[in-house]
Amino acid sequence: MRMTPSSSYPPAAEVSALSAEPLDVVGLLSRAHHPGAGAVVLFSGEVRNSNRGQAVLGLEYEAYGPLAERLIGEILAEAREKWQLHIAVAQHRIGRVAVGDSAVVVITASAHRSEAYAANRYIIDRIKHEAPIWKCEHYADGTKEWGNNCNCHTVTGDIHKHIYESDPTQRP
Amino acid sequence: MKIHVYAGLKDYFQSEFELRGEIANTDELRAVLVKINGNAGPLLSTCRFAVEEGFIDKSFKLNAHDTVVIIPPSSGG
Numbered sequence: 001m002r003m004t005p006s007s008s009y010p011p012a013a014e015v016s017a018l019s020a021e022p023l024d025v026v027g028l029l030s031r032a033h034h035p036g037a038g039a040v041v042l043f044s045g046e047v048r049n050s051n052r053g054q055a056v057l058g059l060e061y062e063a064y065g066p067l068a069e070r071l072i073g074e075i076l077a078e079a080r081e082k083w084q085l086h087i088a089v090a091q092h093r094i095g096r097v098a099v100g101d102s103a104v105v106v107i108t109a110s111a112h113r114s115e116a117y118a119a120n121r122y123i124i125d126r127i128k129h130e131a132p133i134w135k136c137e138h139y140a141d142g143t144k145e146w147g148n149n150c151n152c153h154t155v156t157g158d159i160h161k162h163i164y165e166s167d168p169t170q171r172p
Numbered sequence: 173m174k175i176h177v178y179a180g181l182k183d184y185f186q187s188e189f190e191l192r193g194e195i196a197n198t199d200e201l202r203a204v205l206v207k208i209n210g211n212a213g214p215l216l217s218t219c220r221f222a223v224e225e226g227f228i229d230k231s232f233k234l235n236a237h238d239t240v241v242i243i244p245p246s247s248g249g
Contacts, residue, residue, distance in 0.1 A: 045249045061248065062179055064241055066225045092248055104249050124249060132222075133248030134179035146180035149218070149245035159220055159245070160227070 017072035018063055018133075020095045023102045034086035037109035041116040043124055045104040047097050051147075055140035059103065061094045064132035068092070075126045079108070082122075083115040090123055092133055103135075121166035129162040173201075174239040181219070181244055184212035198230045201240060218245050 015028070029042050047059050076088040087109035097103050106123045110116040127133070129150045138144045152162040173191045177184075185205070195201045198221045206213045221228050222241040234240065 063248075064176075064178055064222070064243060067222055067227075067241070067243075070225060128249035129246055131246055131248050132178070132220075132243045133246055134244060135247045136179070146183070146244070147247060149180075149247045151218075151245065153218060153245070159218055160229075 015089050015091055017069045017090060017092060018065055018094050019091055020093075023091055023093055023105050025102050025105055028089060028091065028105055028107055032087050032089065032107045032109055034109050036111060037086040037116075038111055039113035039116040040087070040107065040109040041113070041120045043104075043106045043120050044102045045124065046102050047099045049099045051137055054137075056099065057138045057140055058096055058098045060096050060136040060138065060144075061092070061103065062134050062136070063092070063094050065094075068131045068133055071131050072127060075123055075130070079119045079123050083108075083110055083119040085110050085115065085119055088119065088123065090127060092127065092131070094133070118166065122164070125164040125166045126162075129164065173234065173236055175201075175205075176239065176241045178242070179244045179247070180215055181212065181242055184209045184215070194236070195234055197232060197234055198228065198240075201234065205242075215244060216242070219243055 025044055032040050049056055072090050076090060079085060080088045085108055087107060089107045092104045104127065106120050108116045108120040110119065129152060134146060136144055136146045150162065153159045155163060173195055174188065175191060176188050191204060195204060202216050205216055220243040222243055223238050
């Protein structure tokens with residue numbers, strides 16, 4: 001049997017960074033193969049049923065679309081270059097997302113796993129801190145709240161400077 | 173000057189509105205908005221600003237025809 005390499009992954013530009021439809025996690029992963037990649041890492045951020053002791057029914061995401069798309073594209077490009085990734089894709093939901101559904105997916109593929117893991121953490125960290133995307137939590141008691149905002153400025157003193165989990169040198 | 177706000181700022185302002193009069197920079201804009209709704213002050217102090225899909229800082233000279241997007245701290249993911 002002749003083994004043929006998987007078809008190359010579509011350019012990142014073909015995967016929109018924002019989606020109003022449920023994320024096709026399996027579909028995205030199924031296309032995330034590259035003959036030069038020995039490691040593929042997928043992170044799926046999913047909606048939890050509780051937050052700070054309150055039962056959560058679901059989340060609603062809002063984004064400033066043009067800037068969020070551009071910023072996520074820049075983050076992916078930086079990660080691709082820094083870790084020599086074969087694939088770097090991120091897609092974030094907007095609109096209502098139910099408990100258990102995926103709100104954000106990041107896929108990275110590289111020759112070896114350490115780069116794919118590191119790049120994946122870097123990408124999700126930067127998206128969470130920097131991309132103009134916000135969640136509104138809808139609680140079981142009927143209340144809702146825009147929350148879980150990045151509060152790095154309370155430590156860094158600068159609303160444009162962040163502390164990333166993936167960068168131990170920046171931890172306070 | 174057209175103003176667009178997002179997320180928690182919509183608890184204090186309409187999502188889109190217009191301001192008249194000279195507003196030279198983001199510090200002045202923030203002060204004008206706090207005068208309109210003082211309760212928004214703490215959140216406004218943590219917001220970033222954008223014009224034409226790019227972040228700006230307080231040195232950026234605002235014009236009357238600008239559309240300014242006010243961006244609360246991110247909470248995606």
